[in-house]
Amino acid sequence: MESRILRPTLAIYTAAFLLFLYGPMIVLAILSFQSSEGGPQFPIRDWSVYWYQHLLGLTETSRVSQLPVGDSLVRSIVLAFMTTVVSTILGVMSAEAFRTKFKGSGPAFYLIILGMMVPGVLVGLGMALLSNTLGIGRVWWGTSFVLHVVYTYPFAFLVMLAIFNRFDRSVEEASLSLGVSPAQTFRRVTFPIIFPGVLSAMLFSFTLSYDEFSRTLFTIGSQLTLPLAIYGTFSVEIYPNIFAFGVLTTLFSFTLLVIYGLLMKRFTAKASRFKGQEEN
Amino acid sequence: MLTLSRVSRRYGETTALDGLDFVVPENTYMSLLGASGSGKTTLLRLIAGFEEPDQGEISIHGERIDGQPPHLRDIGFVFQNFALFPHLTVAQNVAYGLRHRAIAPVTNEKEITERTEESLALVGLSGFGHRAISAISGGQRQRVALARTMICEPRVILLDEPLGALDANLRARMCDELKAIRERLKVSFLHVTGSETEALTMGDKVAVLSGGKIVQSDAPDTLFSSPSNVDAARHLNAWNIFEAGLCGAAMGQGTIAVRFDQIDVSPKGKAPDGHPWLSAKYLTGEFNGPTALSFFRADDGTLLQVIDHLSQPRLPDMVEGQSYDLHFAPDAARQFHGAA
Amino acid sequence: MTALSTDTPTQSTHSPAELREKKDRRRAITLLTPGLLWMSLFMVLPMCMVIYVSFWTQTTFAVESTLTTASWERFLSSSTYLSAIGTTLRVWAIVLAATVVVGYPVALFIGLFVRNKTLQTALLVACVIPFWTSFLIRVIAWRPMLGTEGAINVILMKLGIISEPLTFLLFSEFSVLVGMTQIYCVFMVGPITFMLGRIDPSVIEAARDLGASFGTIFRRIILPLSLPGVMVGSIFVSVMVLGELATAASLSGRKVNLLGNIIVSQVGSLKWAFAAVAGVVLTIIITAVIALALRIVDLRKEM
Numbered sequence: 001m002e003s004r005i006l007r008p009t010l011a012i013y014t015a016a017f018l019l020f021l022y023g024p025m026i027v028l029a030i031l032s033f034q035s036s037e038g039g040p041q042f043p044i045r046d047w048s049v050y051w052y053q054h055l056l057g058l059t060e061t062s063r064v065s066q067l068p069v070g071d072s073l074v075r076s077i078v079l080a081f082m083t084t085v086v087s088t089i090l091g092v093m094s095a096e097a098f099r100t101k102f103k104g105s106g107p108a109f110y111l112i113i114l115g116m117m118v119p120g121v122l123v124g125l126g127m128a129l130l131s132n133t134l135g136i137g138r139v140w141w142g143t144s145f146v147l148h149v150v151y152t153y154p155f156a157f158l159v160m161l162a163i164f165n166r167f168d169r170s171v172e173e174a175s176l177s178l179g180v181s182p183a184q185t186f187r188r189v190t191f192p193i194i195f196p197g198v199l200s201a202m203l204f205s206f207t208l209s210y211d212e213f214s215r216t217l218f219t220i221g222s223q224l225t226l227p228l229a230i231y232g233t234f235s236v237e238i239y240p241n242i243f244a245f246g247v248l249t250t251l252f253s254f255t256l257l258v259i260y261g262l263l264m265k266r267f268t269a270k271a272s273r274f275k276g277q278e279e280n
Numbered sequence: 281m282l283t284l285s286r287v288s289r290r291y292g293e294t295t296a297l298d299g300l301d302f303v304v305p306e307n308t309y310m311s312l313l314g315a316s317g318s319g320k321t322t323l324l325r326l327i328a329g330f331e332e333p334d335q336g337e338i339s340i341h342g343e344r345i346d347g348q349p350p351h352l353r354d355i356g357f358v359f360q361n362f363a364l365f366p367h368l369t370v371a372q373n374v375a376y377g378l379r380h381r382a383i384a385p386v387t388n389e390k391e392i393t394e395r396t397e398e399s400l401a402l403v404g405l406s407g408f409g410h411r412a413i414s415a416i417s418g419g420q421r422q423r424v425a426l427a428r429t430m431i432c433e434p435r436v437i438l439l440d441e442p443l444g445a446l447d448a449n450l451r452a453r454m455c456d457e458l459k460a461i462r463e464r465l466k467v468s469f470l471h472v473t474g475s476e477t478e479a480l481t482m483g484d485k486v487a488v489l490s491g492g493k494i495v496q497s498d499a500p501d502t503l504f505s506s507p508s509n510v511d512a513a514r515h516l517n518a519w520n521i522f523e524a525g526l527c528g529a530a531m532g533q534g535t536i537a538v539r540f541d542q543i544d545v546s547p548k549g550k551a552p553d554g555h556p557w558l559s560a561k562y563l564t565g566e567f568n569g570p571t572a573l574s575f576f577r578a579d580d581g582t583l584l585q586v587i588d589h590l591s592q593p594r595l596p597d598m599v600e601g602q603s604y605d606l607h608f609a610p611d612a613a614r615q616f617h618g619a620a
Numbered sequence: 621m622t623a624l625s626t627d628t629p630t631q632s633t634h635s636p637a638e639l640r641e642k643k644d645r646r647r648a649i650t651l652l653t654p655g656l657l658w659m660s661l662f663m664v665l666p667m668c669m670v671i672y673v674s675f676w677t678q679t680t681f682a683v684e685s686t687l688t689t690a691s692w693e694r695f696l697s698s699s700t701y702l703s704a705i706g707t708t709l710r711v712w713a714i715v716l717a718a719t720v721v722v723g724y725p726v727a728l729f730i731g732l733f734v735r736n737k738t739l740q741t742a743l744l745v746a747c748v749i750p751f752w753t754s755f756l757i758r759v760i761a762w763r764p765m766l767g768t769e770g771a772i773n774v775i776l777m778k779l780g781i782i783s784e785p786l787t788f789l790l791f792s793e794f795s796v797l798v799g800m801t802q803i804y805c806v807f808m809v810g811p812i813t814f815m816l817g818r819i820d821p822s823v824i825e826a827a828r829d830l831g832a833s834f835g836t837i838f839r840r841i842i843l844p845l846s847l848p849g850v851m852v853g854s855i856f857v858s859v860m861v862l863g864e865l866a867t868a869a870s871l872s873g874r875k876v877n878l879l880g881n882i883i884v885s886q887v888g889s890l891k892w893a894f895a896a897v898a899g900v901v902l903t904i905i906i907t908a909v910i911a912l913a914l915r916i917v918d919l920r921k922e923m
Contacts, residue, residue, distance in 0.1 A: 021805070100644045118667070149658060170363035176329075177353075211754050227755070234869055250757065
């Protein structure tokens with residue numbers, strides 16, 4: 001039996017692949033506990049949380065300047081939040097529209113999808129050129145924000161499209177037949193049922209926007225978002241404080257994921273209970 | 281009174297309804313019998329307003345409703361899959377229409393609770409209000425769907441194969457209950473089904489939908505004993521339909537129908553005088569408990585069935601593959617003109 | 621609307637069905653308008669702007685809207701820029717091939733060999749989780765890994781395999797390729813696993829019962845059925861790799877200049893017209909790649 005050789009081989013290969021995926025992050029996490037004299041490489045002189053303190057501004061003056069994460073973190077979160085709200089609303093509206101057949105739905109679909117395909121540098125460059133020509137200032141809540149939505153709206157749209165594909169239209173018709181207006185039907189029936197999907201769309205939008213870099217690069221102006229503040233350190237020498245930051249931001253992303261998981265569990269637990277509608 | 285006149289509905293090349301005329305009288309349990317794909321669900325969807333007709337008029341009490349949005353039509357709809365709101369409890373499902381409808385919503389919580397209780401009691405679900413939809417059985421869901429519709433007191437209630445999702449035992453019980461509930465409500469039900477027994481048991485009147493038209497609409501016994509055309513007869517699943525020519529000159533031309541229970545079998549050449557007869561080969565028999573079905577193939581290939589009641593057997597012993605004479609009283613045959 | 625111009629005796633020329641259809645269509649278009657408008661204003665218009673500005677006149681510190689092909693001529697005659705196109709295409713091709721080669725066996729294992737649904741999901745989640753962490757941090761994490769005093773060199777030297785640290789590991793094209801392969805592999809593993817997961821196991825069992833070897837089964841059943849997944853994954857990876865700049869900026873030590881890096885450096889020195897030319901060239905390359913891929917798979921169906 002070939003699979004007797006093949007299966008373990010593939011299993012070992014997959015394990016190696018996971019090591020390849022996680023290895024650098026693990027090394028980075030280890031090095032983030034480097035002592036204050038240590039550099040961004042092995043060996044570890046001494047285990048310490050010095051660089052975490054340094055990151056949070058809790059250390060005495062140091063040879064390394066502090067990472068400019070404070071304000072940029074707030075900006076990034078606010079921006080991601082704005083992006084999430086707008087792209088989720090647009091995504092739900094568009095996916096709802098696609099439930100009706102209409103001429104030109106093909107081109108419209110591809111126009112939306114293009115938003116996640118077009119490289120960030122290109123739209124970023126275009127937006128910068130446009131704002132230069134029109135004399136509009138480049139700010140994170142303006143030029144960057146609209147591009148973030150261009151990027152995340154297609155994801156929200158696709159998630160909602162998948163949700164509506166599995167949606168049983170008859171519950172909406174039941175609501176209409178009970179004399180409830182289409183708007184109220186959406187609010188009272190459709191929305192509560194698609195809510196887990198909306199949650200996924202929001203998670204996608206938030207993470208993508210929070211981490212977005214190439215679209216922001218040319219459109220940000222002087223007040224930077226978090227990824228750009230990090231990017232700024234690329235050109236200069238790096239220190240373990242950026243590793244400490246990496247660990248913290250990863251933890252933040254995981255927290256989001258866990259919150260999402262818990263919320264999802266609550267809603268899908270409810271959903272699975274009524275999946276058996278047709279059975280006795 | 282719900283009236284449909286010259287209603288047509290096409291989907292691209294296929295015609296679902298073709299100039300259909302149909303009347304559902306007041307305070308009537310109307311069954312609508314049609315094969316699957318005959319457009320019976322389309323008909324209900326047109327009445328409810330989920331779709332609109334390409335031609336024709338739909339009116340209720342003389343007021344046209346086609347063109348109106350569904351939520352203003354005041355027509356109840358019970359879905360085959362019940363379409364209950366999965367995120368609401370039984371009581372919330374039932375109260376939903378009262379609470380949120382566009383016209384005259386009830387805001388008084390006490391009234392809502394009372395009417396919900398009342399409605400649940402009517403379908404025999406008192407005390408189930410707090411349950412989740414997932415925590416009740418199929419038959420109970422059916423009743424919740426009904427209660428949810430009835431509480432709004434619509435002008436007519438459409439039921440789309442309401443028993444289709446239930447098992448056989450439950451179906452028989454729900455049949456009786458549906459009838460009883462309707463009689464208490466005094467509102468017309470239009471019950472669509474593909475089963476002739478269900479249509480005949482339930483309906484005060486039974487309409488047959490075939491070829492996009494209502495081919496007959498009559499009381500169940502009238503329909504069963506005297507279908508007025510081939511299509512209606514075929515849907516009742518109780519009539520042999522064959523060319524009159526098979527019986528020689530005795531029956532003239534055209535198509536005739538003879539009920540399964542009104543055909544007799546005799547050995548070749550032994551058909552009684554005065555009875556029209558045709559020759560057919562015995563294929564096989566099938567026992568259905570109190571009745572037995574025998575299948576024959578006529579000379580032109582038509583399949584014929586003869587039903588025999590076990591308490592009063594009237595068929596001779598038969599050998600598979602042998603030909604027999606099938607005969608019937610002249611007045612047992614219904615003669616139709618036009619093609620079969 | 622045409623009711624007035626025709627002499628038909630009927631009052632209304634539109635049946636209720638047509639009116640309903642029209643109403644539904646109008647509703648769909650109303651719902652879609654904000655999104656499409658957003659995309660037109662903030663994606664299509666900027667892209668047009670890039671094309672437009674690529675024909676503007678570049679002066680030392682500014683651009684003016686006098687149309688010229690000077691920027692194009694300079695771009696296409698400069699070996700620096702032309703080699704950037706070459707580098708971009710080379711990096712793209714290698715990374716694409718690497719993600720397929722590295723990712724396919726993993727997808728094969730997860731999608732086909734793991735029967736336990738929970739384990740399958742867990743493995744898939746394990747592959748996707750890195751995507752959830754910061755992209756730039758993942759890029760930078762390769763530095764302590766590949767550097768001369770990095771983890772790999774330290775381990776290899778401890779094991780006695782090498783005596784001198786390998787220097788080609790970091791700040792080279794190699795590090796860029798490794799980094800990109802790791803970062804974008806997920807987008808290849810996901811779609812392929814999805815497609816493989818849709819294969820009915822009984823089909824493979826039946827083939828095995830009929831005496832087919834794994835090689836035959838792979839060639840005849842698994843490979844053809846997983847190809848749409850490879851194509852979808854390739855579209856994702858291609859689009860992202862072609863538009864890349866951060867990995868090269870961080871890991872190549874300025875030795876690898878992709879078109880994305882060219883755009884950044886041109887914008888940095890206010891050479892907007894040159895940046896725009898590089899942008900248009902990049903657009904053409906990406907369009908060609910996507911068009912090619914879309915000829916092979918219908919994205920709308922696969923999603």
